[in-house]
Amino acid sequence: MPETEIQDDKAPYVVPFILSLLSEHQAQHLSEASPAPFFIGLNGVQGAGKSVLVEILKRTLSSPPHNLSTVVFSLDDFYLSHADQVALANKHSDNPLLQHRGQPSTHDIPLALSVFASLKQNKPTKIPQYNKAAFSGQGDRIPESEWEPVNTAPSSPVRVVLFEGWCVGFRPLSEEALVAKHAAAVQARQKSTPSNPYTGRLGHNTLESVTTINEALKSYDALTAQLDAFIHIDAQNPQYVYRWRVEQEAGLRATRGTGMTDVQVKEFVDGYYPAYELYTDTLREGVFSFDGARTDWRGRQLRLVVGEDRKVREVVRI
Numbered sequence: 001m002p003e004t005e006i007q008d009d010k011a012p013y014v015v016p017f018i019l020s021l022l023s024e025h026q027a028q029h030l031s032e033a034s035p036a037p038f039f040i041g042l043n044g045v046q047g048a049g050k051s052v053l054v055e056i057l058k059r060t061l062s063s064p065p066h067n068l069s070t071v072v073f074s075l076d077d078f079y080l081s082h083a084d085q086v087a088l089a090n091k092h093s094d095n096p097l098l099q100h101r102g103q104p105s106t107h108d109i110p111l112a113l114s115v116f117a118s119l120k121q122n123k124p125t126k127i128p129q130y131n132k133a134a135f136s137g138q139g140d141r142i143p144e145s146e147w148e149p150v151n152t153a154p155s156s157p158v159r160v161v162l163f164e165g166w167c168v169g170f171r172p173l174s175e176e177a178l179v180a181k182h183a184a185a186v187q188a189r190q191k192s193t194p195s196n197p198y199t200g201r202l203g204h205n206t207l208e209s210v211t212t213i214n215e216a217l218k219s220y221d222a223l224t225a226q227l228d229a230f231i232h233i234d235a236q237n238p239q240y241v242y243r244w245r246v247e248q249e250a251g252l253r254a255t256r257g258t259g260m261t262d263v264q265v266k267e268f269v270d271g272y273y274p275a276y277e278l279y280t281d282t283l284r285e286g287v288f289s290f291d292g293a294r295t296d297w298r299g300r301q302l303r304l305v306v307g308e309d310r311k312v313r314e315v316v317r318i
Contacts, residue, residue, distance in 0.1 A: 008049060010304055011056045013315050014231055017302045018057070019066075021229045022160070034157065036120040039226055042164040043283060044233030045276065046269070047244025049310050053233070054164050061160050068159040071119070071150045075165030077128045078112045082140035095209045101139055102272055104167060105216030109223070116226055122157045125150050166272065169224055169232065169287040170279040172217040181278055182207050199239055201273040210274060217279075225291055230301040232283050238276045240308050242269050286318040 022038050029035035040057075044050030054072055062070045079101045080088065088106065092098040098105060111128060118125040126147035134140035151158055173181070182202060189203030202210065235241065245265045252259030260268060282290065288297030298318075305314035 008052050010053045034122045037158045037161050039161045039228050041168050041227040041230045043169045045235050045241050048233045069156050070160040071158050072162040073127045077130050078107045079130050082135050103213050109219045171282045171290050172214050178214050200277050201270050202277040230287050232303045234305045
């Protein structure tokens with residue numbers, strides 16, 4: 001089932017959550033002539049219905065009675081250019097996690113920070129665009145002349161920013177925690193049996209490979225720290241992502257005549273899966289709880305746990 005056909009059941013939980021925090025935000029900045037927009041981070045495992053939810057949120061917030069100018073963009077929009085991605089892959093030729101876009105370190109964080117800063121200052125801003133089909137699917141950034149302009153009308157500044165992505169909000173682990181998680185995964189792989197198989201991917205990667213990812217993730221904290229609210233679409237079992245992506249690509253093949261094969265889907269998801277194993281626990285604890293300087297973080301995160309059918313099974317406000 002393609003993601004566009006997913007019947008959303010998440011918005012009824014998310015919309016009231018956002019509106020309550022947005023109301024507080026507006027009240028706190030009532031005296032300001034040009035307050036900064038409200039930034040919402042949204043993380044969801046691939047195929048869980050994130051894109052459908054984002055579209056509903058944008059439509060709801062920008063329509064009556066709210067009428068809030070809302071812009072949506074993805075961490076995917078900040079992938080490195082094709083040339084820079086190739087250079088990164090060559091520099092880390094022994095790291096399979098960096099041979100394609102996706103993992104932390106394959107994004108242009110300085111560019112993302114500049115877009116955040118421009119939006120916060122209510123300046124005319126161009127939102128980068130990325131073409132995942134370029135270079136036979138390797139992808140490339142679209143020329144800046146084709147980026148989406150926002151804040152072009154001073155009378156209608158952006159009031160809400162929706163920033164989504166599969167690893168938005170991931171927090172880097174301490175060296176000790178990283179080593180421990182990796183060692184446990186390697187041990188689980190070594191003890192794997194046909195009746196009790198190891199289904200993860202972390203244990204198939206070297207500690208050096210995942211350390212490179214973890215070090216790169218530290219720069220992403222500067223984005224997470226600027227978010228005013230956070231939504232996490234979690235899965236009861238992260239393994240669901242394999243089936244969901246298979247369904248998505250089957251839908252694409254049926255409607256567009258092109259899409260990844262089941263084998264290609266597995267290889268594709270395998271490249272992302274180690275990060276789910278490493279960083280999902282910290283998402284569940286609360287992304288803002290790791291910012292020692294922040295005292296107002298409680299209640300700013302909503303976690304929706306979905307079953308294999310993508311339907312909400314549990315709602316937790318953190």
